Amino acid sequence: xxxxxxxxxxxxxxxxxxxxxxxxxxxxxxxxxxxxxxxxxxxxxxxxxxxxxxxxxxxxxxxxxxxxxxxxxxxxxxxxxxxxxxxxxxxxxxxxxxxxxxxxxxxxxxxxxxxxxxxxxxxxxxxxxxxxxxxxxxxxxxxxxxxxxxxxxxxxxxxxxxxxxxxxxxxxxxxxxxxxxxxxxxxxxxxxxxxxxxxxxxxxxxxxxxxxxxxxxxxxxxxxxxxxxxxxxxxxxxxxxxxxxxxxxxxxxxxxxxxxxxxxxxxxxxxxxxxxxxxxxxxxxxxxxxxxxxxxxxxxxxxxxxxxxxxxxxxxxxxxxxxxxxxxxxxxxxxxxxxxxxxxxxxxxxxxxxxxxxxxxxxxxxxxxxxxxxxxxxxxxxxxxxxxxxxxxxxxxxxxxxxxxxxxxxxxxxxxxxxxxxxxxxxxxxxxxxxxxxxx
Amino acid sequence: xxxxxxxxxxxxxxxxxxxxxxxxxxxxxxxxxxxxxxxxxxxxxxxxxxxxxxxxxxxxxxxxxxxxxxxxxxxxxxxxxxxxxxxxxxxxxxxxxxxxxxxxxxxxxxxxxxxxxxxxxxxxxxxxxxxxxxxxxxxxxxxxxxxxxxxxxxxxxxxxxxxxxxxxxxxxxxxxxxxxxxxxxxxxxxxxxxxxxxxxxxxxxxxxxxxxxxxxxxxxxxxxxxxxxxxxxxxxxxxxxxxxxxxxxxxxxxxxxxxxxxxxxxxxxxxxxxxxxxxxxxxxxxxxxxxxxxxxxxxxxxxxxxxxxxxxxxxxxxxxxxxxxxxxxxxxxxxxxxxxxxxxxxxxxxxxxxxxxxxxxxxxxxxxxxxxxxxxxxxxxxxxxxxxxxxxxxxxxxxxxxxxxxxxxxxxxxxxxxxxxxxxxxxxxxxxxxxxxxxx
Numbered sequence: 001x002x003x004x005x006x007x008x009x010x011x012x013x014x015x016x017x018x019x020x021x022x023x024x025x026x027x028x029x030x031x032x033x034x035x036x037x038x039x040x041x042x043x044x045x046x047x048x049x050x051x052x053x054x055x056x057x058x059x060x061x062x063x064x065x066x067x068x069x070x071x072x073x074x075x076x077x078x079x080x081x082x083x084x085x086x087x088x089x090x091x092x093x094x095x096x097x098x099x100x101x102x103x104x105x106x107x108x109x110x111x112x113x114x115x116x117x118x119x120x121x122x123x124x125x126x127x128x129x130x131x132x133x134x135x136x137x138x139x140x141x142x143x144x145x146x147x148x149x150x151x152x153x154x155x156x157x158x159x160x161x162x163x164x165x166x167x168x169x170x171x172x173x174x175x176x177x178x179x180x181x182x183x184x185x186x187x188x189x190x191x192x193x194x195x196x197x198x199x200x201x202x203x204x205x206x207x208x209x210x211x212x213x214x215x216x217x218x219x220x221x222x223x224x225x226x227x228x229x230x231x232x233x234x235x236x237x238x239x240x241x242x243x244x245x246x247x248x249x250x251x252x253x254x255x256x257x258x259x260x261x262x263x264x265x266x267x268x269x270x271x272x273x274x275x276x277x278x279x280x281x282x283x284x285x286x287x288x289x290x291x292x293x294x295x296x297x298x299x300x301x302x303x304x305x306x307x308x309x310x311x312x313x314x315x316x317x318x319x320x321x322x323x324x325x326x327x328x329x330x331x332x333x334x335x336x337x338x339x340x341x342x343x344x345x346x347x348x349x350x351x352x353x354x355x356x357x358x359x360x361x362x363x364x365x366x367x368x369x370x371x372x373x374x375x376x377x378x379x380x381x382x383x384x385x386x387x388x389x390x391x392x393x394x395x396x397x398x399x400x401x402x403x404x405x406x407x408x409x410x411x412x413x414x415x416x417x418x419x420x421x422x423x424x425x426x427x428x429x430x431x432x433x434x435x436x437x438x439x440x
Numbered sequence: 441x442x443x444x445x446x447x448x449x450x451x452x453x454x455x456x457x458x459x460x461x462x463x464x465x466x467x468x469x470x471x472x473x474x475x476x477x478x479x480x481x482x483x484x485x486x487x488x489x490x491x492x493x494x495x496x497x498x499x500x501x502x503x504x505x506x507x508x509x510x511x512x513x514x515x516x517x518x519x520x521x522x523x524x525x526x527x528x529x530x531x532x533x534x535x536x537x538x539x540x541x542x543x544x545x546x547x548x549x550x551x552x553x554x555x556x557x558x559x560x561x562x563x564x565x566x567x568x569x570x571x572x573x574x575x576x577x578x579x580x581x582x583x584x585x586x587x588x589x590x591x592x593x594x595x596x597x598x599x600x601x602x603x604x605x606x607x608x609x610x611x612x613x614x615x616x617x618x619x620x621x622x623x624x625x626x627x628x629x630x631x632x633x634x635x636x637x638x639x640x641x642x643x644x645x646x647x648x649x650x651x652x653x654x655x656x657x658x659x660x661x662x663x664x665x666x667x668x669x670x671x672x673x674x675x676x677x678x679x680x681x682x683x684x685x686x687x688x689x690x691x692x693x694x695x696x697x698x699x700x701x702x703x704x705x706x707x708x709x710x711x712x713x714x715x716x717x718x719x720x721x722x723x724x725x726x727x728x729x730x731x732x733x734x735x736x737x738x739x740x741x742x743x744x745x746x747x748x749x750x751x752x753x754x755x756x757x758x759x760x761x762x763x764x765x766x767x768x769x770x771x772x773x774x775x776x777x778x779x780x781x782x783x784x785x786x787x788x789x790x791x792x793x794x795x796x797x798x799x800x801x802x803x804x805x806x807x808x809x810x811x812x813x814x815x816x817x818x819x820x821x822x823x824x825x826x827x828x829x830x831x832x833x834x835x836x837x838x839x840x841x842x843x844x845x846x847x848x849x850x851x852x853x854x855x856x857x858x859x860x861x862x863x864x865x866x867x868x869x870x871x872x873x874x875x876x877x878x879x880x
Contacts, residue, residue: 006603006625007625009624009625009627009628010597010603010606010623010624010625011597011623011624011625012595012597012598012622012623012624012636013622013623013624013627013634013635013636014622014636014637014638014639015636015639016624016636017636017637017638017656017659017660017663018638018639018641018642018656020659020660021638021642021655021656021659021660022642022645023659024655024658024659025655025658027645029645031641031645033641066628067628070624070627070628071624074627074634076660076663116645120639120641123598123639124597124598127598127599128597128598128599128600128602128603128606131598131599132599132600132601132602132605135601155452157450157451157452157564157568158452158563158564158567158568158571158766159567159568159571159572159763159764159766160568160572160601160602161572161575161600161601161602161605161757161762162568162572162600162601162602162603162604162605162607162608163446163450163568163602163604164602164603164604164605165572165601165602165604165605166450166568167602168602182452182453182454183450183451183452183453184449184450184451184452184453184456184510184511185446185447185449185450185451187449187453187510187514188449188506188507188510194453194514195453196452196453196454196455196456196457197454197457198454198457198458198461199454199455199458199560199563200769200770201458201471201473201560201563201769201770202458202461202462204770204773204778204779205462205467205469205471205556205770205773205774205778215461215464215465216457216458216461218464218465219457219460219461219463219464220457220460220461220516223457223516313763316763317601317757317762317763318762319762319763322601322757322758322759322762323599323601323753323756323757323759324599326598326599329640329641330640330641330644330645333644333645334645338644338645339644
C-alpha cells in the first residue's frame with residue numbers, strides 16, 4: 001500500500017518558530033544534524049528501523065493550504081514567512097544506516113544535511129519515527145534471541161500506544177525476526193503473515209466447550225488453534241484432544257492449542273502429555289499472556305515444551321524501556337562545526353561516519369565514529385547516502401530483505417551483547433581525526 | 441477536522457476467525473462485552489478517554505472492497521462469510537462513562553451490546569483506543585495535580601510511540617488539565633493551544649548567543665522564550681536579561697526563559713535572581729527535561745521558582761506504567777449471563793452499571809458495580825447510553841467540556857487517592873443483585 005504522509009505540521013511548534021527566526025535574519029546556510037540514541041541501561045544494542053517512513057515523508061514534504069491557513073490563524077507568523085513555507089520542500093541529503101542494522105549508543109544512525117530551515121523542521125518527525133521503530137525492533141530482537149528459533153507472533157495490537165503504534169510494532173517486530181502478527185491491517189499493508197487463534201469469548205458463547213472447538217474446527221479444518229484455559233486448562237486439553245482426534249479421522253488436522261494463564265511450564269508439560277497420549281504429537285502448544293524476552297527465556301530454561309509464543313503488550317510498548325533517548329543535534333552549520341556543552345549532554349561535532357571492524361569470521365569487533373570523509377582500512381562504513389537533493393538514491397528494500405539484513409547482523413554480534421540481564425558495552429571508538437576536530 | 445476511520449482491519453485476526461466460526465454455526469445472538477481495566481500498582485485512579493474515537497469509528501464501520509480482497513487473499517475465509525462481512529455495520533448499543541470521568545479498577549468504563557459478530561470484531565479497536573487514551577489521561581492528571589496550578593505543556597511528540605500516539609497524547613493530556621501542546625498538528629486537529637520556545641540548535645547557528653536571542657526577539661516580540669542552557673546557564677540568563685531589557689525599551693516584552701538541564705532547583709533560584717535584579721520580575725521561568733509528576737513535585741517541594749513546565753517523554757509514553765491491563769470480556773450472550781474462571785482472571789457476568797455515592801459536599805465516597813437495570817438510591821449512574829442501534833444518541837461534547845468534567849471530577853476525588861507515591865484503594869463495592877447473579 002502507498003505511503004500516507006502525515007505532513008509537516010507533525011512537528012513541535014518551536015521548529016517553526018526557529019525557522020521563522022532563521023528566515024527573519026535571512027539565514028539559509030546548510031546544516032548537518034546527527035540523529036543518535038544515548039545509552040540505555042536496559043539495552044546492549046539497537047536495531048535501526050523507521051528509515052522507510054523517513055524517506056517517504058521527506059520525499060513528499062509540503063505544506064498544504066490548510067496547513068498554512070492554520071499556521072496563519074495562530075497569529076505567530078508573518079505572511080512572508082508563510083509564503084516561504086508554501087514553497088518549502090526537502091531538498092537535502094540523508095545518510096543513514098539501512099533498516100535492520102545493529103548499532104550502539106552515541107553512533108549516528110542518520111544524518112541530515114540541508115538548508116537550515118528544512119533540516120530543522122523535520123526534527124520531530126525524524127526523532128519520533130526512527131526512535132519509536134528502533135525501540136520496538138530492539139525489544140523484539142531480544143525476544144527473538146530468547147526464543148532460540150521458536151516462532152513468535154506479535155499479539156500486541158490491543159495495547160499498543162495508538163493506531164500507528166500498532167502498525168509500526170507489527171512491522172518492526174517482523175523486521176527483527178518475528179514470524180507474523182495478529183494485526184490484520186499490518187498484514188495487508190506490509191505483507192506480514194497474519195495468524196490468530198480464538199478468544200475466551202468464543203468458548204463462552206457455546207454452552208459446551210467441546211462444541212466450541214468443534215464449531216471452530218468446522219470453519220478452519222487446517223488452521224485451528226484452540227484456547228484451552230477458559231474454564232479448566234487440563235480438561236480443556238482433553239476436550240481439544242478429543243476434537244483433534246475426530247478432525248484427524250475426517251482428514252482435517254488440529255494445528256495447536258493455546259495456553260493463556262497459569263503456570264506455563266507445568267501446564268505445558270501436562271498438556272503435552274495429554275496430546276501425546278491421544279496420539280497427537282504434531283499438535284503444537286502455543287503460549288501467550290505476559291510474554292517478553294525474560295518470561296520466554298525463563299519458561300524455556302525450565303524446559304517447558306512450548307512450540308510458539310504470542311508476544312503482546314510488553315514487546316508492543318517495550319515495557320521495560322518504553323522510550324529511547326534519541327536526539328537530533330546540530331553538528332555543522334554554514335561551514336562551521338558546532339558543539340553543545342550542556343552538563344552531561346555533550347555532542348560530537350562534525351559530519352560523521354560509523355565504521356565497523358569485524359574478525360575474519362564476520363563477528364563484530366569494534367566500531368569507530370569518524371568523520372564523514374574518512375576511510376578506515378578494512379572497516380565497513382555503515383551510513384549510506386539514501387537521499388540526495390531531496391530524491392531517494394535507491395529503491396526501498398523489501399521488508400524481507402531488511403529482515404535478512406537483521407538476521408545476518410544478529411548472527412555477527414557477539415553472544416555477550418545479547419545477554420538479557422547483563423549490561424555489556426560494545427566498544428565504540430572515536431577516530432583520531434574526529435577527536436582532533438572536537439579539541440579544536 | 442473530520443474523523444478519519446482506521447477501518448475494521450485494525451483488528452486481531454482471531455476476531456475475524458471467531459466471527460467466521462459464529463457465522464458458520466449461524467450464531468447471531470446479542471452479546472454484551474464489558475471493557476474495564478484491572479488494578480494497576482502505579483495508579484489510584486483512571487481518567488476515561490477515547491470515547492470520541494470509539495463512537496466515530498463504530499458509526500462508520502464498513503469493510504471496503506480492498507479490505508475484503510485482502511481477506512480473501514489469506515485463503516482463510518469462505519466467500520459466504522466475506523459477503524456477510526461486506527454487509528456488516530455496527531448496529532449495536534454502547535453504554536459508557538463520558539470522557540473525563542474518573543474511574544477505578546474493575547469498573548466497566550464501557551459496555552457494548554450488539555449481535556455477536558459485530559461486538560466481537562470491534563474488540564481490538566476498543567481496547568487499543570480506550571486503553572491508550574485512558575493511560576495517558578491518567579498519567580497527565582497526576583502531573584497536573586503535582587504542578588498545583590502551574591501550567592503544563594505537552595512536549596512529548598518526538599518520543600511518543602508513533603504518529604497517532606503523539607496526537608492522542610496531546611488530546612488526552614489537554615483533557616486532563618494540561619494547558620497546551622508543542623504538537624502543531626494536534627493544535628490544528630483538536631484546537632488545543634500550541635506553544636513552543638527554541639532548541640539548542642537555534643542558539644548554535646549563531647556565532648554569538650546574545651545575537652541568537654536578539655534574532656528570535658525580532659521575529660517574536662511578544663512570544664519569545666529563550667533557551668538559556670546551551671553553553672552556560674547563568675551566563676545565558678544574563679544575556680537573556682540584557683536582551684529582555686532591550687526588548688522592554690522598545691515596547692516589546694520577553695515572555696520567559698527555559699532551563700533544560702542541570703539542577704533545576706538551584707538554577708531556577710539563581711536565574712530568578714538574575715532576572716529580578718535586571719528589573720524583569722514578569723519574565724517567567726520554564727523548565728523541561730525529564731519532568732513527570734515525581735520530578736515536578738520534587739522541585740516544587742524544594743521551592744524551585746519555576747512558573748511552567750514542559751512535560752515530555754515520561755508523560756507521553758506513561759513511562760512508569762506504559763500500558764493498562766484493559767480487557768473486553770463477554771458477560772452475556774443470547775440471553776444468558778456468562779463468566780470466565782481462568783486462574784486470577786475472574787470476570788463479573790451480566791450487563792452492568794457503575795454507581796457513585798458522594799458526600800453532601802460532592803466528594804466521592806464509594807462506587808458500587810451493579811446490574812444495568814438497577815437503581816441505587818442517592819447514587820449517580822456513570823454509564824450512559826452513547827450509541828443506540830448504531831447511531832450516536834447525543835452530539836459529541838467539545839474538548840473544553842470534557843476538560844471541565846475532568847476538572848470537576850478531580851476536585852471531587854479525595855486527596856488520599858491523588859497521592860503520587862502511595863497506593864490507596866478507592867472503595868468499589870458489588871451490589872447485592874450483581875452478587876446474587878455471580879453466585880447463580
